[in-house]
Amino acid sequence: MSIGRLSEFDVQTGQWSSYIDRLDMYFKVNKITDDLKLPTMIATMGDEAYELLVNLASPNKPSDLVYQVVVDMMRNHLQPTPSSLAERFRFRQKRQGAEEDIAAYVAELKKLARNCKFAANLNENLRDQFVCGLKSDVIRQRLFGEDDSVTFVEAVNLATSLEAAERDAAVVESAASTNETGSNKTSAVHTLMQSRRGGGGGRLRGRRRSAGMRPTFTTASAATTYERGSRANCAACGATNHVYADCRFRDYRCSLCKHIGHLRRVCSWDDGKLSRGVVTDRRERQKEGFHYNDADRETSDEEEENIVENLNLMGLDSYKAI
Missing domain, CATH: 1.10.1200 (Non-ribosomal Peptide Synthetase Peptidyl Carrier Protein; Chain A)
Incomplete structure (x- = not known):
């Protein structure tokens, strides 16, 4: 029983030198004599390889040649010695x-x-x-x-x-980067949840005001006053970042006309006649049950100048650089 198996030689893709090396090992391990080497090769090399050998050996037959001559003939054709x-x-x-x-x-x-x-x-x-x-x-x-x-x-x-x-270093660095990214995402989610649970109420109310969300009024006159103030600058101080209903200066007394409800910088006094908008609002609020106490105060010229300066600074706080 022979050891190993000889396959057919592939003329198109096979390496003849490698095929011969395997063939010699087969001869050695199976103790094949020299006179049987050529017949064994011809019997196992396959139809395509044998037809090539017949053409190369013409006019002689392959069986008339010796083993080493056939090996060299096929090598010179299939694998010519390169430069x-x-x-x-x-x-x-x-x-x-x-x-x-x-x-x-x-x-x-x-x-x-x-x-x-x-x-x-x-x-x-x-x-x-x-x-x-x-x-x-x-x-x-x-x-x-x-x-x-x-x-x-x-x-x-x-x-x-x-x-x-x-x-290995690249794998470790990639894993560390992935963990860091996951940690950043967790921190961002935690911060977002914290802002939603608490601490953001004031900002939320401010966004509601800036978005124009209408508050609830108990009377139609108060709602009318709010609508009149929200369509323009604040009638109490002239600022643009809030409406008259939210202004802390609406209980101040004007140093020019001596009426309560606005500052001098927005006073509409003309020839002894005051625009009735603020006064009417003052009276309507009194009818709705508002009572004024020590918060009602008269501003001096110096105090109002300080208020105006503070209002200007408040306007700069909302400025955003381009």
Whole structure:
């Protein structure tokens, strides 16, 4: 019983030298004699390969030749000896690919070096091209720091360990970045929930006012007064960031006309006649049950100048830079 199995040779994609190497090992392990090598090869090589052999051996028959002659004949046709200079040029152009790891890069270098005829200088040339073609500048600089006596195998082992370290560091950094992003998102959600649960009531009320949400009034006259004040600047102080109903100066006494309900800066006194808007609002609010106490006060000229300055500063607080 024979050991192993011989497959047919694929003329289109197969490597004849590799096929012959396997064939020789089959002959050796099964102790096939020299006179049986050629018949065994012809019987197992397949129809396409045999037809090629028939054409190459013409006018002789393949069976009339000897084993080594047939091997050389097929090799010269399928794998003609390439130019060593051309092979060395391809070898020198080899660089590690973007998606190629060091193990695959080393295997490709050795394949390209097969026909370069480096002889005794093979390992030295492999080492030099391996270092020059590395895609990682960090690994290359680390190898540059080694002694000139470093061998090809030692360089490959060192580069492989450094590549593994870089890969592990990238995984750790990616995991840390993911955790940090998740933590930032959790913090943002926590802040949002805190602002919704409490501490934001004043801002919410301010947004409702600025959005023009209508408050609830007990009488039609009060609602009319609110609508009149909301369509223009505040009738009490002239500011634009609130309405008359919310103004803290509507209980102040004007230093010009001596009426309560506005400041001098917005007073509409004309020839001894005061616009009835504020006075009417004052009287209507008294009818609705509003009672004025010590909060009603008369402003002096100096105090009103300070109020005007504060109002100007309040206007600047709402300014946003472009």
